[in-house]
Amino acid sequence: GDSVTQMEGPVTLSEEAFLTINCTYTATGYPSLFWYVQYPGEGLQLLLKATKADDKGSNKGFEATYRKETTSFHLEKGSVQVSDSAVYFCALSFLMNYGGATNKLIFGTGTLLAVQP
């Protein structure tokens, strides 16, 4: 079935280090891909998205490129800050029929990022 696999955490980095969080997916059809971020004690927020192959999503210095050939959507940031400490979820979405088109998100297990000063 459709699934998302993320690298296990926690990932611990020093401030200004380079970040990569790996995400690969298995899906039938052509899903859209997302990165959501969850700060401590809060709900999930959309960080970035890509809707088709070779699209690059970017936001707040984070980037991810939709690679169909490797079925990957790795999250990167050139210089992390303490304020980036959070759990990051990779997710995919495709249409789910119920009397009409809707949306279903399939999440990876999440990766905890801890950035130290």
Added chain:
Amino acid sequence: NAGVTQTPKFRVLKTGQSMTLLCAQDMNHEYMYWYRQDPGMGLRLIHYSVGEGTTAKGEVPDGYNVSRLKKQNFLLGLESAAPSQTSVYFCASIDPGLAGSYNEQFFGPGTRLTVL
């Protein structure tokens, strides 16, 4: 706009007790969802609704019931709570007017439920 709100924020139940979690959104979104978040398992879809008066099962519906009597509210009920239902529950909503598989789901802050 308050966005998506959830009540209560925390709750402790004893096995066999019942309770209802309330999700409310003020964005006039048509579709609403309930997820549970467990360590090492990400978020899993429990039930969802594509409009007032409609509900459908998600990935892990057993032990839960839902109702969508008003467009802005989506209720999640546990009739007889079990320790396996200890989890963090998130509600989300989406505007299907922007049709396609790439729409953003807006999440509430979550409800932390412990069943003893």
